[in-house]
Amino acid sequence: MLDGLIERMLTGDKRATARLITLVENDDEKAREIISKIYPHTGSAYIVGITGPPGAGKSTLLDKLIRVAREEGKVVGVIAIDPTSPFTGGALLGDRIRMQRHSTDPGVFIRSMATRGSLGGLAKATADAIKVLDAYGCDVIFVETVGVGQIEIDIVKTADTVVLVTVPGLGDDIQAIKAGLMEIADVFVINKADKEGADATYFELSMMLDLEKERWERTGWRPRIVETVATTMRGIRDLWSAISEHREFLERSGEIGRRRQFRAEEEVKTIVSGRISRIVGEKLGEEEISSLIEMVVRREIDPYSAADRILEEALGVKV
CATH class of the missing domain: 3.40.50.300 (P-loop containing nucleotide triphosphate hydrolases)
Structure with missing residues (x-):
C-alpha cells in the first residue's frame, strides 16, 4: 500500500500526497517507514x-x-x-x-x-x-x-x-x-x-x-x-x-548548509527524545514514575536523581 502511494506521489498525484501527509501526521510507525523511503527524493x-x-x-x-x-x-x-x-x-x-x-x-x-x-x-x-x-x-x-x-x-x-x-x-x-x-x-x-x-x-x-x-x-x-x-x-x-x-x-x-545542518541535528534530537520518553513509559509505567515524582515533591529525592533513576531502570545504563 505504502509503496503504491509513494510511487503515485512521486509522479505528482495530489490524492496520494494528501494520504501520505495524513499517515505521517497520525501514525508514528508509518511515518518512519514513509520518510525512510522518500528521503532520497x-x-x-x-x-x-x-x-x-x-x-x-x-x-x-x-x-x-x-x-x-x-x-x-x-x-x-x-x-x-x-x-x-x-x-x-x-x-x-x-x-x-x-x-x-x-x-x-x-x-x-x-x-x-x-x-x-x-x-x-x-x-x-x-x-x-x-x-x-x-x-x-x-x-x-x-x-x-x-x-x-x-x-x-x-x-x-x-x-x-x-x-x-x-x-x-x-x-x-x-x-x-x-x-x-x-x-x-x-x-x-x-x-x-x-x-x-x-x-x-x-x-x-x-x-x-x-x-x-x-x-x-x-x-x-x-x-x-x-x-x-x-x-x-x-x-x-x-x-x-x-x-x-x-x-x-x-x-x-554557505549559510544555508549550516542552517540545514542545525535543523537536522534538532530533528534527530527531537526523535531521540521522543523515543526515550516512549521507552520509559513502556518499561516503568505511569504508577512507578508517579511514585518517583511524589518523592520529589516530598523532598525525599532531588529531580536530577529521580531522572537518573528513571533512565537507569528504563534503559539499563548507568547515567
Whole structure:
C-alpha cells in the first residue's frame, strides 16, 4: 500500500500526497517507514516560514505570495498550522478557505494541520509533512504558524527563510518581537501599512535592528523591512524579492548548509527524545514514575536523581 502511494506521489498525484501527509501526521510507525523511503527524493524545496501574532494578516499575505510564486512557474506547497479542534482533533481555522482560489491549480498543494497541543507554533508532524511535499516536487514550501506570538520560535528549526509579520498599532506585538522573535526573523513585514502608525512601527523595527548592528555585521545579513497591504497586493512583490534576496545570500555565503545542518541535528534530537520518553513509559509505567515524582515533591529525592533513576531502570545504563 505504502509503496503504491509513494510511487503515485512521486509522479505528482495530489490524492496520494494528501494520504501520505495524513499517515505521517497520525501514525508514528508509518511515518518512519514513509520518510525512510522518500528521503532520497528530498532536499530540493526551499522552505519559507510565515510567523507573527494573530490578526496580522498572515493567511492573506500568503495567499498573495502564492500568486507571485506561481507567476514565476514555481510549484508551491503550503502547510498552514491551525489550533486543534476540541471535538475532532483536526485543524480548527482551516486556512485553505482563505486560499481557495488556488485549490484547482495543479501547481499548488495546500494542507492545514492541527497543532495537537504542540508548542512553538508548529504541529509535531510538520517536518515530515514538509519532506512529503519536497519529494512531491514543490519548489517552495510555505509554512504558516498558528499565530501565538512569543512561543513561535520553533519555525527557525523548520524554515530556510523566516518572515515575521506585524501590523501597526500593536504595542504588544513589538514587545513580542523584543522578547525573542527578533532574533529569528530574516524579513520583517509591516502588513496593513495603510493604517495609522505604520511609520512608527517601521521606525521601531529599524531602531531595534540598529541595536543589533554587531550581529548583522557578523552574519552578513541585515533583516529587510517590507511594508505591505496584502488585500491590494501593495508590497507583495517587494516581499517576494526580499525572500529571494535572502535565499541568494544564504546560498552565496554557505549559510544555508549550516542552517540545514542545525535543523537536522534538532530533528534527530527531537526523535531521540521522543523515543526515550516512549521507552520509559513502556518499561516503568505511569504508577512507578508517579511514585518517583511524589518523592520529589516530598523532598525525599532531588529531580536530577529521580531522572537518573528513571533512565537507569528504563534503559539499563548507568547515567
